Amino acid sequence: MEKKLGRPRCEETRMDILNASYDLLIENGFAAITVEKIAEKAKVSKATIYKWWPNKAAVIIDGYLNATSVELPMPDTGSTIEDMFIQVNNFVKFLTTRKGNVIAEIIAEGQHDSQLADIYRKAYFTPRREISKQILVRGISRGELAKDLDLDVTMDLIWGPIFYRLLITGEALDETFVKKLINYSFHGITQ
Template sequence: MSSDQSPARPVGRGAKVRAAVHAAALAELVDVGYAALTVESVAQRAGVHKTTVYRRWKDRESLLTDALAEHMAADIPVPDTGAIGGDLRALARSLVQAFTSPTGQAVLAAMFTGAAHLPEIAAARRHVFGDRLARAEPVVLRAVERGELPAGTDAAELLRTLAAPIYLRLLMTGDPVDESVADRAAHVALAAARAGALSAPAGP
């Protein structure tokens, strides 16, 4: 057996390897943080050789960017409760649940502190949050069609208003974040939208 082989043979090829390495990268992020994370440690945890990782990702930063983007794009389902109040509460509670978990806290720390200076991470952050807004916009559009919200409500602005107090606590103040915070954020965002405060700006 050559020196570059280990008892932990690759878990498979293609999608299976990618999933295993992503999961290992996030687990390492939780355990040791961004500064101490290495491609070698991720490969060992995933059960693959480091050369397998380097064939897919050129360095630690590109691996972490890919893992973070996929995790954040998939972790919050878009609800359809039949009423805008229920949908907004479900969205806010899912956001709280995702980012108060150990993995969620490690992801936030990496994206906004440890690796925030990296252009790749900044680009991934913009892409992920833009994609999340786009995927959740049907919640608002359905509510407008049902007559629950004024015509012309800016879906993206309503969703930003919903998320803002949650991210403020998570990233700035460190105040507790729980379902009551989520429910209050949903209530405030809904009240603002119904009052017309979140309408799309008029064209020129």
């Protein structure tokens, strides 16, 4: 008897659930999704979902990360400024898509769902912040940046204006803005 190749059945089911949660997120937004709808779309029971995830937020965030993780790779051009420009510009381009638009929805939902806020901070934002940190650390090791650079403040300086525009002002998030942002962040605003 020939052994069947492919993913184990439980991995296939897990992927069906992740894909279903992501599809529903893109189609309907976070607030409209229920565990029941995910189970129905994935053709599994709610108990199967709860076997792997503690709540709706966790499965949706995992589905989102699974679908979008390869879209924002970490650049390494040999230049800290170029790497940060690429990383930030790729993220800004992503934000203007329906997939990226979901980030604002998740942040908004997280304002009254502390469990969701904790999940997206740990699962989505912390890893992306770590990428920025790695880029800056490389810049320090290459002598491009000050050895005593405050990494956290620098990351806030770069990323804060993006989320300010995304969530507060609604002003344009585009390549022109990113170029100015990176230029001012690394070269300062003095003459």
